Amino acid sequence: MIRVDNVEIPEAAVAAEMQHHPAATRDGAWHAAAQSLVIRQLLLAEAARKGHDTEAEEAAVSALVTAEVQVPEADEATCRRWFEANRARLRSPEAWQARHILLAADPEDPAARAAAEAEATAMIAELRADPARFPALAARSACPSGQEGGDLGLIEPGTTVPEFEAALRALSPGALHPVPVATRYGLHVLQLLRHEPGRDLPFEAVRERIAAWLREASFRTAVRQYIQVLAGRARIEGFTLAAAEGPLVQ
Known part of the structure; x- marks a missing residue:
């Protein structure tokens, strides 16, 4: 008691x-x-x-x-x-500006995933030949960002799924990811537009x-x-x- x-x-x-x-x-x-x-x-x-x-x-x-x-x-x-x-705790977070095209496919549906991967691979080949085609292809994206040419704006660490963030970290500004990026949402055609490293704040x-x-x-x-x-x-x-x-x- x-x-x-x-x-x-x-x-x-x-x-x-x-x-x-x-x-x-x-x-x-x-x-x-x-x-x-x-x-x-x-x-x-x-x-x-x-x-x-x-x-x-x-x-x-x-x-x-x-x-x-x-x-x-x-x-x-x-x-x-x-x-x-405590300067390290006061740095601004790094961020990436990227655009993507999402081809939705359920991870539990192998046929849908294979079809989405094939379509994304074809898009990557088309964009290598003509990068200006990105906004037009983005209109087919299952993500609302397709209406903005696929632009996702600034993405900070931890705000997206790990595999998507890992793909962003592997790219240099302007680069197109060489293969489709697979996430739980489907297959992504991904391009990094710019990278803003974290910086010390005054x-x-x-x-x-x-x-x-x-x-x-x-x-x-x-x-x-x-x-x-x-x-x-x-x-x-x-x-x-x-x-x-x-x-x-x-």
């Missing part, structure tokens, strides 16, 4: 809370759920002691934390130190983002410390609050 200053947290409440705490094991989910409920009770009890209306629990906890947890704003020097130590462009990150990190640390203070004042039975982690802190 878990109690916080004689307020019982029933097993049924922990079981219901577990759905919000996915974990590798049931014990892990149970521990995370129980900890969340213990933290919530600590905060609600303190909110009531401070005179907040706890009928609306979320509002009461939010008002308490806002009033009691104060964090300083990061100054210019602190932001610059973080910037210098401090001025990321100053506000850094300040926000530092503010959030300081806030989480301050909330954890505040919860530890509350836990130190309370009598918690049936559970050990080793560290103040969880959704209420995050």
Whole structure:
């Protein structure tokens, strides 16, 4: 039985809370759920002691934390130190501009895949002879980009399927992929138009983002410390609050 200053947290409440705490094991989910409920009770009890209306629990906890947890704003020097130590995290992502022609074919339909591959191969041969034919051939694409000559715009890492991204990485700007690119959607005739490598961003462009990150990190640390203070004042039975982690802190 878990109690916080004689307020019982029933097993049924922990079981219901577990759905919000996915974990590798049931014990892990149970521990995370129980900890969340213990933290919530600590905060609600303190909110009531401070005179907040706890009928609306979320509002009461939010008002308490806002009033009691104060964090300083990061100054210019602190932001610059973080910037210098974390330049790799502040690079703009690389991107590719490409165009393609999609010949749709279900991966579970070998005949359709073979027909699409043959058609895509023929298109590649035609485009090698006359690259200007790409927009006309793209009108036959199963992708909406066919109405734009096959142009997909800028593609960043992780925004397309792995095999398509791998094909993009293998091309130089202007190059046509030598063979059809097979994905779950079908066969693609692919041409890379340009590649924009990631680049370092100047401090001025990321100053506000850094300040926000530092503010959030300081806030989480301050909330954890505040919860530890509350836990130190309370009598918690049936559970050990080793560290103040969880959704209420995050």
